[in-house]
Amino acid sequence: MKKSILLFALSFTVAFALRAQGNWPANIHLSKLPNGLQVLVVEDNSVPLVTVEIAVHNGSYTEPPEYNGLSHLYEHMFFKANKDIPSQEKYLDRIHELGISFNGTTGTERVNYFFTLGSKEVNEGLQFLNSAIRYPLFLKEEMKKENPVVDGEFQRAESSPFWPLLDKFNHKMWGDLFSRKNVIGDHQVILTCTPEKMNVIKDKYYYPNNSILVVAGAVKNDDIVKKVTAIFADWKPSEFDPFQKWPIPEFKPLNPADSLSFVVTSPNAQVPALQIGWLGPDTRNDIKSTVVADVFSYILTQKNSKFQKSLIDSGYALNAGINYGTQQHTGPITLFMIPNPAKFKPSFKMLQEQLNQFDAPDYFTDDQIATAKIKLINQEKYGTEVTSNFAHTLTLWWAIASLDYYFNYASELNKVTRADLNEYVRKYIKGKPCVKGLLLNPSQQTNWNVTDLDALFN
Amino acid sequence: MKRIHQLTVIVFSLLLFTDIAAQTGTKEINYEGLKIIFKKTPKEVVTASLFIKGGTANITEAQQGLEALSLSLALGGGTKTLDKDAFAAQADKLGTSFNATASKDYSRMTMTCLKDNWDKSWVMFADAILNPSMNENEFKVIRDQMISAAKQQESNPDANLRKLASDQLFGGSDYAKVPNGIPSTLENLKIDDVKKYYASLLGKKKCFLVVVGNIDEAGLLNNIKNTLAKLPVGSEPKKPSFKSVTEPTVNIKDRAIATNYILGTLNAPKYFTTDGPLFEFAMSILYDRYFVELRTKRSLSYAPAAFYSKNTIEQPTASLYISTIDPKQSLQVMTDIINDIKKNGFTEKEVKDKKKEYLTDYYMTNEASAFQAGQLGFCEASGNWRMFDEINNKIDLVKTPDLNKTFNKYMKTIDWTYLGKEDKVAKEDFKQLAPSNEKLPVSDLKKTKKQ
Numbered sequence: 084m085k086k087s088i089l090l091f092a093l094s095f096t097v098a099f100a101l102r103a104q105g106n107w108p109a110n111i112h113l114s115k116l117p118n119g120l121q122v123l124v125v126e127d128n129s130v131p132l133v134t135v136e137i138a139v140h141n142g143s144y145t146e147p148p149e150y151n152g153l154s155h156l157y158e159h160m161f162f163k164a165n166k167d168i169p170s171q172e173k174y175l176d177r178i179h180e181l182g183i184s185f186n187g188t189t190g191t192e193r194v195n196y197f198f199t200l201g202s203k204e205v206n207e208g209l210q211f212l213n214s215a216i217r218y219p220l221f222l223k224e225e226m227k228k229e230n231p232v233v234d235g236e237f238q239r240a241e242s243s244p245f246w247p248l249l250d251k252f253n254h255k256m257w258g259d260l261f262s263r264k265n266v267i268g269d270h271q272v273i274l275t276c277t278p279e280k281m282n283v284i285k286d287k288y289y290y291p292n293n294s295i296l297v298v299a300g301a302v303k304n305d306d307i308v309k310k311v312t313a314i315f316a317d318w319k320p321s322e323f324d325p326f327q328k329w330p331i332p333e334f335k336p337l338n339p340a341d342s343l344s345f346v347v348t349s350p351n352a353q354v355p356a357l358q359i360g361w362l363g364p365d366t367r368n369d370i371k372s373t374v375v376a377d378v379f380s381y382i383l384t385q386k387n388s389k390f391q392k393s394l395i396d397s398g399y400a401l402n403a404g405i406n407y408g409t410q411q412h413t414g415p416i417t418l419f420m421i422p423n424p425a426k427f428k429p430s431f432k433m434l435q436e437q438l439n440q441f442d443a444p445d446y447f448t449d450d451q452i453a454t455a456k457i458k459l460i461n462q463e464k465y466g467t468e469v470t471s472n473f474a475h476t477l478t479l480w481w482a483i484a485s486l487d488y489y490f491n492y493a494s495e496l497n498k499v500t501r502a503d504l505n506e507y508v509r510k511y512i513k514g515k516p517c518v519k520g521l522l523l524n525p526s527q528q529t530n531w532n533v534t535d536l537d538a539l540f541n
Numbered sequence: 542m543k544r545i546h547q548l549t550v551i552v553f554s555l556l557l558f559t560d561i562a563a564q565t566g567t568k569e570i571n572y573e574g575l576k577i578i579f580k581k582t583p584k585e586v587v588t589a590s591l592f593i594k595g596g597t598a599n600i601t602e603a604q605q606g607l608e609a610l611s612l613s614l615a616l617g618g619g620t621k622t623l624d625k626d627a628f629a630a631q632a633d634k635l636g637t638s639f640n641a642t643a644s645k646d647y648s649r650m651t652m653t654c655l656k657d658n659w660d661k662s663w664v665m666f667a668d669a670i671l672n673p674s675m676n677e678n679e680f681k682v683i684r685d686q687m688i689s690a691a692k693q694q695e696s697n698p699d700a701n702l703r704k705l706a707s708d709q710l711f712g713g714s715d716y717a718k719v720p721n722g723i724p725s726t727l728e729n730l731k732i733d734d735v736k737k738y739y740a741s742l743l744g745k746k747k748c749f750l751v752v753v754g755n756i757d758e759a760g761l762l763n764n765i766k767n768t769l770a771k772l773p774v775g776s777e778p779k780k781p782s783f784k785s786v787t788e789p790t791v792n793i794k795d796r797a798i799a800t801n802y803i804l805g806t807l808n809a810p811k812y813f814t815t816d817g818p819l820f821e822f823a824m825s826i827l828y829d830r831y832f833v834e835l836r837t838k839r840s841l842s843y844a845p846a847a848f849y850s851k852n853t854i855e856q857p858t859a860s861l862y863i864s865t866i867d868p869k870q871s872l873q874v875m876t877d878i879i880n881d882i883k884k885n886g887f888t889e890k891e892v893k894d895k896k897k898e899y900l901t902d903y904y905m906t907n908e909a910s911a912f913q914a915g916q917l918g919f920c921e922a923s924g925n926w927r928m929f930d931e932i933n934n935k936i937d938l939v940k941t942p943d944l945n946k947t948f949n950k951y952m953k954t955i956d957w958t959y960l961g962k963e964d965k966v967a968k969e970d971f972k973q974l975a976p977s978n979e980k981l982p983v984s985d986l987k988k989t990k991k992q
Contacts, residue, residue: 132904179894180894200901229840242802243698244696385633387629387630396678396682402686461655465586467585
């Protein structure tokens with residue numbers, strides 16, 4: 084009886100390896116603590132550093148309008164007082180003592196925090212991270228000071244000449260769910276935020292079973308798992324799935340009746356800029372198309388593609404490309420173009436010709452399909468070079484798809500066929516409603532007499 | 542929580558270079574007159590960069606952008622045996638990229654590839670350097686893209702602020718020239734200008750090659766043997782002319798944007814001197830003080846910064862930077878912090894901690910072949926590539942009194958540039974520093990309260 088109790092206790096304190104690791108590199112190990120915290124160890128001895136990173140399923144996709152921008156503010160508050168460190172000043176002192184290079188980022192579907200330091204001090208780094216992620220104090224005075232700092236980040240974004248285009252574009256794309264894709268947030272919400280709201284976010288999302296911890300660098304998996312277990316095993320998991328309790332609303336299809344095309348002016352804009360957006364696939368509902376979308380985008384980046392030759396080589400545009408952003412909840416497909424001012428109006432007609440041919444049998448060659456796959460696979464190889472950055476890549480894919488998605492990406496890419504590409508174009512792009520936005524400066528608008536953007540395409 | 546992060550390198554003494562180079566795997570090779578700096582690393586990515594010295598000294602004012610355009614066209618326009626589409630397709634298949642960059646003191650032609658594709662990628666790189674087709678259509682494409690980029694630089698607040706500050710300080714000298722060109726000069730460049738310029742640009746006296754990656758030396762030299770070893774000797778490199786900050790100046794440019802951008806510029810020591818790395822170390826601590834005081838304590842800015850700008854090798858500068866909606870108070874605090882250091886010095890703890898951060902930064906630089914190639918090339922152009930590899934051995938030798946002395950020696954006259962709402966500032970808001978070894982002005986840091 085005594086023995087069985089001991090085994091029971093062990094089952095709650097010992098991490099277990101999660102997989103046989105079929106397509107996973109041999110130096111990457113995944114474990115899970117009994118409280119649900121996933122622990123990913125990347126062994127790389129090339130420099131005596133370690134990066135400890137924690138990522139949480141949080142971000143603007145969890146934000147209704149009254150919380151818009153607060154996942155990001157929360158991320159800033161992570162670097163302030165907690166139960167073990169009484170103030171941000173002391174927090175920064177500790178950063179300096181440990182020689183840490185640090186940062187955090189907030190996206191639509193992930194918030195991550197990371198410290199890079201000497202690998203001999205990995206335990207100190209883990210302790211430091213543990214205090215910050217589990218025990219933030221959200222001191223009223225520190226929040227009061229941080230709100231304008233975060234708003235200052237917002238103002239810098241607004242100072243970009245492209246801001247008027249991007250802001251309006253995103254409002255049109257996401258409609259009444261704009262806040263769910265608007266990471267930077269809302270000025271008023273940020274400036275009036277209180278510690279209570281921070282605690283609401285913490286109590287919803289900041290649990291071990293909604294997080295992943297990555298330890299990457301000159302470390303050994305077994306040792307790290309022991310250390311992590313000793314520090315994080317008593318972090319209490321949530322008893323609910325936040326995404327069941329507070330589901331992310333589904334984005335509605337674009338409605339052509341909603342005036343989806345617009346022209347916006349800014350006195351600071353020096354070059355015209357066009358952006359077109361479609362609602363694309365996501366990793367919950369159409370995982371295959373998320374991979375196909377990447378191949379399609381990379382076909383169109385190739386210099387010998389019809390897209391580049393027709394627009395760039397022919398002098399209609401100075402820059403043009405298409406991108407799909409992988410997401411769990413409706414990834415956007417975005418086409419951008421910098422029209423050549425010398426061929427401003429004809430450039431739109433030429434672009435329309437390209438759009439019409441996206442699924443034509445001769446629009447791209449088999450060789451271009453193969454090259455796109457190679458480029459994508461090689462890009463991932465390059466992504467592993469800098470281990471401190473690779474940790475961010477891994478948590479991103481964990482958040483927006485899964486680690487298996489990432490490690491099986493190359494084999495899934497190789498399955499993509501021409502028929503898949505055509506199906507993707509027809510399902511998401513060709514003839515589908517889209518948002519079109521054009522940025523001009525006032526004199527360009529006057530000189531080119533542009534009021535109806537759609538008319539330029541006809 | 543973006544924190545402006547500087548990869549920094551420190552060397553305390555320039556007189557103590559030892560065999561550390563051999564220990565770190567970096568080696569200098571002279572191959573038929575071409576200087577090669579080769580660093581063997583364990584990762585799969587290889588970076589090869591051909592550095593061309595001279596930078597803004599190589600071009601006239603009317604030629605701004607010419608060198609950058611020439612190099613971009615050479616690497617992007619195909620070769621005499623592979624047209625640009627075939628060249629690009631082959632590069633895509635290998636996962637190899639080529640790019641050209643130009644800065645005030647030198648330009649770079651860079652190839653980045655995977656280790657397994659090193660030999661094939663080298664053939665392409667060497668062919669593009671030695672036998673570029675200089676395709677006219679591609680010339681027009683690249684030139685128009687550069688014009689567009691130059692216009693976008695004007696509308697980007699940070700880029701425009703730097704340009705205004707550079708014009709103010711370096712006006713009339715080589716360093717005022719924009720390596721990537723400005724719209725008016727780029728528009729006048731012709732394909733024949735580019736062909737003629739490129740034909741006489743490369744030479745062994747002016748160029749050196751940096752290669753970082755997991756390849757063997759014999760293979761590298763074998764590749765160079767029939768390619769870059771054939772470069773002509775060429776002419777001696779020129780050094781750009783420059784100007785220094787001589788008197789307090791304020792340049793205010795009105796622009797209706799959401800926040801206001803400020804850059805203060807001071808003279809700083811050359812990197813390849815005893816003072817240079819010490820000063821960089823001191824500026825890195827100043828950065829931390831700015832972060833704590835301006836951002837954490839006073840909420841004046843998301844992005845305050847102080848750093849040593851060493852990319853103008855002949856006349857580096859100290860940069861004091863902020864974006865803020867309260868420029869008056871920010872300017873006061875920015876100068877008060879420096880006055881406080883001039884009066885009281887850095888603390889021993891700051892120095893001790895900063896040494897540790899430097900080590901982290903150094904090793905982070907060593908994670909990527911591209912970072913290392915860039916740093917080795919910069920150090921070589923500044924005086925000696927060994928400066929990069931010396932850091933680990935020299936870092937512990939930094940002493941606080943030396944640091945204070947060096948900081949005080951250079952923190953003197955500020956040349957201010959402002960981009961933002963004109964009515965938010967007056968010329969008198971742009972403070973100067975207290976003279977060294979004299980009493981601080983009334984606005985001592987501790988007396989300055991948040992308004």
